[in-house]
Amino acid sequence: MNMHITRKVDYAVRCVLFLARNNDRISSVDEISGEMSVPKTFLAKILQRLMKTGIVNSTRGVKGGFQLARGPQEISLLNVVEAIDGAVAMNVCAVDKKMCGFSASCSVHPVWVELREDIRNRLKRWDFAKLAVIKKYQRVIKRDCH
Amino acid sequence: MNMHITRKVDYAVRCVLFLARNNDRISSVDEISGEMSVPKTFLAKILQRLMKTGIVNSTRGVKGGFQLARGPQEISLLNVVEAIDGAVAMNVCAVDKKMCGFSASCSVHPVWVELREDIRNRLKRWDFAKLAVIKKYQRVIKRDCH
């Protein structure tokens, strides 16, 4: 069970957190990547994904950049995680039984299904309005802890 | 967030499940790997690990093999998962804050800690006595669903 979050998810979360805290204006990739210590071109990709999944809006051209597509309280951690990684699950059968000929007779299957629900519920409970007020990220440190 | 279980964990779980169902005797790697559709040499490594972490006992030599080191009801899914993958966590900071200079000021940190506890609790609740009685694995299918 490799349950570590990927950098991609970590970066996406940081990024949305930054946008939540600066939602009165448009922020460029350059600015976000600088503030949140994320490689610029990589962050650009991540923002494209967040854009496609309707979490952020983009403005092209000079003075362009990104902004949350809806209020921070309307964006859950689960939204961001699933935007980047797709469906959260320990294995595909927990999402769709049909993906696994085994599942019908697999003793462990119900456990993975439960676990998936636990995780999704927990991630659903946290929105970026809540997260944004907890404490500010420090800018000194280059990378996070996974 | 890559939360898929690894084959290693999947194999380990299947393997312990098999041993739980045949705990009246010693089973060889050859037998288990055949019955549970797991590559033999790889399974041998996994069993070595389960051995070191005190989940199974081994007997060497002719008629040797493996057996659970304690009753199936004394072995949780968490035991097996952590035996193979080490501490269950979304990131190292949730296990030990010191691993991340960031965590003290990281808004998301408390979420990962909560989530880790959710997952561990769920996995702790399932033991192999419970799992063993649910239903038998079918032998036809070659691999599981992650």
Add this chain to the structure above:
DNA sequence: TTTAAATAGGACTAATTTAGTCCTATTTAA
């Protein structure tokens, strides 16, 4: 209308992790 600052997106590469294999040594029942 040109320019420069920005996003969009495809194609590629490097690094890391996962999933194994292979070989030799050791143990032990028959």
Add this chain to the structure above:
DNA sequence: TTAAATAGGACTAAATTAGTCCTATTTAAA
């Protein structure tokens, strides 16, 4: 003594992650 088993180190292959790089497009402002 032999053959069937585990023990364990070293190695390799495949897959995934974590990026980079380049070109195209958009748009505010000079």
